[in-house]
Amino acid sequence: MKIFPPQIWRLKEELYSIVFGKCEDCGEIMYPYRPVCRKCGSMRVIKVKSKGYGTLIRYTISYQHREGYEKLSPMIVGSVLLDEGIEIAAPISADPEEVRKGMRLQAALRKYYVDSSNGLIVYGIKFRPADQD
């Protein structure tokens, strides 16, 4: 996959953190962020950065992979309910034997792929089991 550094730079906030919108007039939460409230039309929508913790509510494990992506198999993709009340779909970085509904997860920056033409690496958000405290 070809990587365009200016595009990655422009999207860095969305790629490297979880940012959602919160309407200051009606309280509506929107993910992804949008500048106008979808509920009341207000333009007083602020950007809020998620703390990155959530609970796995469903997932699937894929044992199929594209040629050249053997290292990524098996791949786990799940729906994570963030503590802020937003549900997002994301790759899950966990042992397929240990993954289960209801497990606590935290967002982490992980390598997504490398551009074979110039060696640039694209990073993105994945979820991994949350640290126990």
Ligand SMILES: [Zn+2]
């Ligand atoms: Zn609103």
